[in-house]
Every structure is written in C-alpha cells, then in structure tokens.
Amino acid sequence: MSDWSSKNPYMTEITENFILNGEGSRKETRHIVFALGDSGLDYKVGDALGVLAENPPHIVEELLEVQGWNRDATVTTHNGERSLYDALKKDFEVHMANKKFVQSLAEKVVSSGMKISMSIVSRTRNEDAWSATADQNIPPSLRPSVPSDDPASQVEAITADTKAIEDYLWTRDYIDIMREFDVKYSPEEFLELADRLKPRLYSIASSHDAHPGFVELTVGIVRFEYNGRARGGLCTQFMADEIDTSGAPIGVFMSPTKSFVLPEDTDTDIIMVGPGTGIAPFRAFMEQRVHDGGSGKNWLFFGDQSEKTEFYYKDEIESWIDEGHMWRFTTAWSRDQEEKIYVQHRLKEHGAEVWEWFERGAYFYICGDKQYMAKDVHRALIEIAMEHGGMSEDDATHFIEKTMMREEKRYLRDVY
Numbered sequence: 001m002s003d004w005s006s007k008n009p010y011m012t013e014i015t016e017n018f019i020l021n022g023e024g025s026r027k028e029t030r031h032i033v034f035a036l037g038d039s040g041l042d043y044k045v046g047d048a049l050g051v052l053a054e055n056p057p058h059i060v061e062e063l064l065e066v067q068g069w070n071r072d073a074t075v076t077t078h079n080g081e082r083s084l085y086d087a088l089k090k091d092f093e094v095h096m097a098n099k100k101f102v103q104s105l106a107e108k109v110v111s112s113g114m115k116i117s118m119s120i121v122s123r124t125r126n127e128d129a130w131s132a133t134a135d136q137n138i139p140p141s142l143r144p145s146v147p148s149d150d151p152a153s154q155v156e157a158i159t160a161d162t163k164a165i166e167d168y169l170w171t172r173d174y175i176d177i178m179r180e181f182d183v184k185y186s187p188e189e190f191l192e193l194a195d196r197l198k199p200r201l202y203s204i205a206s207s208h209d210a211h212p213g214f215v216e217l218t219v220g221i222v223r224f225e226y227n228g229r230a231r232g233g234l235c236t237q238f239m240a241d242e243i244d245t246s247g248a249p250i251g252v253f254m255s256p257t258k259s260f261v262l263p264e265d266t267d268t269d270i271i272m273v274g275p276g277t278g279i280a281p282f283r284a285f286m287e288q289r290v291h292d293g294g295s296g297k298n299w300l301f302f303g304d305q306s307e308k309t310e311f312y313y314k315d316e317i318e319s320w321i322d323e324g325h326m327w328r329f330t331t332a333w334s335r336d337q338e339e340k341i342y343v344q345h346r347l348k349e350h351g352a353e354v355w356e357w358f359e360r361g362a363y364f365y366i367c368g369d370k371q372y373m374a375k376d377v378h379r380a381l382i383e384i385a386m387e388h389g390g391m392s393e394d395d396a397t398h399f400i401e402k403t404m405m406r407e408e409k410r411y412l413r414d415v416y
C-alpha cells in the first residue's frame with residue numbers, strides 16, 4: 001500500500017492525451033494516460049483517480065492586473081507561505097466566483113448613483129427566473145425609486161436569495177465581477193473569501209492488469225465563453241491545455257470503491273449502461289473480464305450524440321465483439337435522427353431480454369450523468385420489471401431499489 005492521498009498526491013506526468021471525438025463534434029472528450037512510475041500505486045477496476053489541478057495562468061494574470069496586486073508578495077495560505085501568484089494558481093479556485101464573494105460586495109459597494117460597466121439584469125442563466133426573483137426580493141418601496149444602474153441596489157438584488165446569486169454567478173467569474181463593480185480587495189481579504197482548491201475524481205477507464213504502470217481516463221473537457229472571455233472547468237482545462245504531454249508534473253491519488261465492483265464469480269453475466277464519459281469504467285471492466293477469463297456474458301449499452309463523432313473506443317469495442325468477449329453491444333445515438341434516442345429507450349426495447357438476464361442473476365451497472373440519465377434509466381428498470389416481470393409498480397420499485405440494489409447489491413451505480 002502507498003501513502004499517496006489528496007493531501008500528499010503522487011506527482012506524475014501525462015504520457016498520452018488525445019481527443020476521442022471525430023471531426024465536427026460539438027464535444028471534446030479526451031483519453032488521458034498517467035504514468036504511475038515508482039509510486040507503488042495500484043487500483044482495481046471501478047476505482048476512481050483523484051487529480052489535483054491548477055488555475056489557468058491567463059486567469060491568474062488577469063486577476064493580478066485587475067486588482068493591481070504584486071505577484072511576488074508573500075502570503076500565508078493553508079499550504080504555508082508562498083508568493084501571491086502561486087497561491088492564486090495552486091491553492092484556491094479562482095476560475096469561478098463563489099457566493100461568499102458576491103455577498104461581500106454589499107460592504108464594498110455603496111450607493112452612489114454611479115453607473116456600472118455591464119448590464120447585470122440582461123446576463124443571466126435564466127432571464128425569466130432572474131426577473132421574477134429579483135422583482136420579488138427587492139423591497140417594494142425601493143422598486144420604483146431606485147435607478148437600476150445604482151450599484152448598491154444592484155448588489156441588493158443579486159444577493160436577495162440563493163437562486164439570484166446562482167443565476168448571477170453562472171456567467172461571471174471574479175474578474176467579471178471586479179470589473180463590473182470596480183471593486184478592490186487586498187490579497188488577504190480575497191484569499192479569505194476564495195474556496196480552497198479541491199481535487200476532482202475520474203472513473204478509471206483501464207484495468208491495471210492490462211496496462212501495468214499506467215492509469216487511463218475518459219474526460220469530457222468543460223469549456224464555455226461569457227462576456228467575450230474563454231472559460232471552463234478547472235481540472236479538465238488543466239489536463240487538456242496546460243499539462244498535455246509536456247512532462248509537467250500533475251498530482252494524483254487513488255479513490256478506491258467498495259461497491260462499484262465486478263461480480264466475484266467471473267461466470268456471472270453483466271449489463272453495463274454508460275453513455276458519454278460514462279463508458280470509462282466499462283472499458284476497464286471489459287479489459288478485466290477479458291484478462292480474467294470466465295464464461296459470464298457482457299452486454300454494453302453506449303450512446304452519445306452521433307455515431308460519426310462520438311463512437312469512443314470503437315476499435316476496441318469491435319475487437320471485443322469479434323473475439324466473442326462482448327456478447328452484445330447496443331447503441332443509442334441521440335442526434336442521428338429527428339427524435340432523441342437514449343440508452344433507456346434501448347433498454348426498454350430489449351426489456352424482455354434484460355428481464356431474463358435479471359432473473360438469471362445478472363449484475364446491472366450504470367455510469368455517467370446523475371441529474372437526468374441515471375434517473376431515467378432507473379425509471380426504465382422499474383418499467384421493465386412491471387412489463388416483463390408482471391409486477392405492480394410498488395413491487396417493481398421494491399425489486400429494483402431494495403432487492404437488486406440494497407440486498408443483492410447487483411444494481412450498482414457510479415454517477416456524477
């Protein structure tokens with residue numbers, strides 16, 4: 001066992017980093033390989049890798065410039081004494097603003113009748129929601145008399161409730177807000193408000209038996225643009241843009257799972273549902289099942305926007321099918337036709353067979369989007385139990401949620 005952890009990550013390098021999407025894709029999904037070198041780090045399929053990233057240099061530079069801070073000033077952070085530049089780059093999340101900072105504006109901005117530099121009310125995630133929230137939360141007595149470009153009343157409206165703050169923050173980072181209100185903070189004041197930098201977790205996409213000394217990921221890069229500035233996710237941009245295969249060090253650690261594991265008996269059948277980056281642990285599962293042998297059948301449901309541009313790991317999947325390792329591969333390309341086709345539609349189309357597999361003791365795995373996909377797939381399973389198991393809705397729900405999930409532990413999820 002090695003002692004590497006989020007507080008003491010193993011510093012390694014990325015040895016392979018390439019885009020899995022075909023030309024013309026709306027997405028940027030990457031296959032990223034890390035060397036485990038002499039770390040002694042080991043992992044099993046189903047585990048996740050923790051990655052410690054840094055803020056993009058252009059954001060740190062802009063922040064220093066907007067606030068007129070001295071990059072070499074010494075500051076003390078939770079990681080000890082260091083230059084302000086290093087603290088902003090490595091110790092705090094400065095790529096996205098937080099609620100505490102927005103709330104601090106109330107003390108910084110005084111009512112002056114001064115016009116602010118950008119229109120606040122017109123740039124929100126959901127304009128209707130914003131208008132409703134803002135109107136409801138500004139005291140009625142203030143509504144007609146306060147000019148909408150008065151900074152103090154704007155801050156009051158923005159901080160009226162959590163939803164208003166979230167909507168405001170969706171399109172702005174610290175730099176946008178500092179410019180918008182022309183506010184100045186001392187470095188100490190700012191670091192007190194900013195969030196500490198947190199590691200991100202990624203489902204491991206490789207079996208250590210198949211790739212000794214390496215760990216591989218499938219990563220969806222988060223990029224967007226607001227107010228004319230390119231922005232995005234901290235860790236995904238770091239891996240895509242700053243680290244790449246340059247040899248620069250990047251901190252990693254293992255985050256083992258107790259529950260998202262393969263059946264001990266290699267003769268047990270498994271169904272895997274992993275659209276988008278959700279395919280990651282199932283590439284690992286397949287590599288492990290091929291390595292371990294056994295007669296258990298493997299059925300993968302995969303999908304994404306288009307077969308032409310999002311068929312990740314196509315060659316590997318085709319060779320598993322050709323060699324008889326993958327018993328069935330079912331796809332759901334959501335945007336290759338008029339109507340959306342998602343994995344849960346395919347599951348239901350194959351409901352009779354899925355039910356037969358459940359009756360024979362198959363394990364069911366799901367990985368990927370938690371907010372919508374996992375909920376819809378869960379519902380599809382209940383409907384399959386009703387339709388093909390002849391159960392009432394209550395019995396079907398009990399079977400999926402209690403029997404399969406809690407008691408028999410053969411409905412397993414890795415969703416995020």
Ligand SMILES: Cc1cc2nc3c(=O)[nH]c(=O)nc-3n(C[C@H](O)[C@H](O)[C@H](O)COP(=O)(O)OP(=O)(O)OC[C@H]3O[C@@H](n4cnc5c(N)ncnc54)[C@H](O)[C@@H]3O)c2cc1C
Nearest residue numbers: 170200201202203218219220224233234235236277280416
């Ligand atoms: C157990 C586990 C396993 C995971 N496995 C994987 C995996 O295999 N592959 C993978 O890619 N990810 C995986 N994730 C997600 C991963 O951990 C990160 O959350 C993800 O990569 C984003 O990290 P980031 O630092 O780049 O983005 P962050 O800096 O954390 O930013 C992400 C946030 O950006 C905001 N955002 C996104 N789009 C927009 C937009 N258009 N406008 C404004 N704001 C926006 C959202 O609030 C979002 O939460 C997993 C998560 C968990 C918990």
Ligand SMILES: NC(=O)c1ccc[n+]([C@@H]2O[C@H](COP(=O)([O-])OP(=O)(O)OC[C@H]3O[C@@H](n4cnc5c(N)ncnc54)[C@H](OP(=O)(O)O)[C@@H]3O)[C@@H](O)[C@H]2O)c1
Nearest residue numbers: 220275276277278303304305334342343369372373376416
């Ligand atoms: N926590 C985070 O910070 C973070 C960061 C990055 C990603 N994520 C999550 O991880 C997920 C994975 O992203 P990804 O790019 O790999 O894939 P994705 O966005 O989940 O898309 C994969 C496929 O799922 C489809 N889909 C959309 N809604 C669905 C639903 N309700 N049921 C079933 N399928 C559905 C998509 O179709 P359409 O696109 O055609 O609708 C697409 O074909 C994202 O959805 C996101 O929620 C989270």
